[in-house]
Amino acid sequence: xxxxxxxxxxxxxxxLRYTGQGTPVLSxxxxxxxxxxxxxxxxxxxxVLMWGKMAEWFGASGLRKGxxxxxxGRIDQNQWxxxxxxxxxxxxxxANQLYVVASHEPQESSGSFFPEE
Numbered sequence: 001x002x003x004x005x006x007x008x009x010x011x012x013x014x015x016l017r018y019t020g021q022g023t024p025v026l027s028x029x030x031x032x033x034x035x036x037x038x039x040x041x042x043x044x045x046x047x048v049l050m051w052g053k054m055a056e057w058f059g060a061s062g063l064r065k066g067x068x069x070x071x072x073g074r075i076d077q078n079q080w081x082x083x084x085x086x087x088x089x090x091x092x093x094x095a096n097q098l099y100v101v102a103s104h105e106p107q108e109s110s111g112s113f114f115p116e117e
Contacts, residue, residue, distance in 0.1 A: 002074045004093055007101065008032035010067050011045065016059030026055035028063070030071060030093070047092045048073075058098065072097040 011029030018024055026049070033043045048071055050058055063069075073095040082088050 003072070004075045005070065005072050006030070006032050006046070006093065007068065007070045008046070010063060010065050010069065013065050014059060014063050016055060024052060024055040024059070026050040026059050030069070044091075047078075047090055048095050049092055050095045050098070054095075063100075068101040070099040070101060071095050 008030040011031050014026050014028040016024060016026050028048050030046045030048050031043050032046065033041050035041045071093055073093045076092045076094060078090045078092055080088050
């Protein structure tokens with residue numbers, strides 16, 4: 001089973017674009033910070049992708065850099081070679097659900113932004 005649930009802050013405004021076949025895809029970066037006891041906080045960055053109607057809906061919803069969200073989806077890893085020949089790796093989350101958090105407490109979530117079909 002490949003499922004992830006993660007809370008973090010948008011690192012940039014979401015970007016809506018379309019594939020060559022016309023499929024909408026929304027992408028944004030997500031910063032998740034662990035704050036373990038007796039250690040320094042550690043921030044991890046993820047690229048979040050949404051597809052289809054959900055991408056268009058969230059693209060028009062007004063999500064902005066800095067907003068705290070909870071993302072549900074599946075995790076994937078993208079590998080490529082950059083222009084200097086270095087191996088690069090990016091962790092991606094293919095989202096199937098997203099909640100905007102009203103405060104820093106997850107139980108005060110404002111609920112799902114995407115209407116159920």
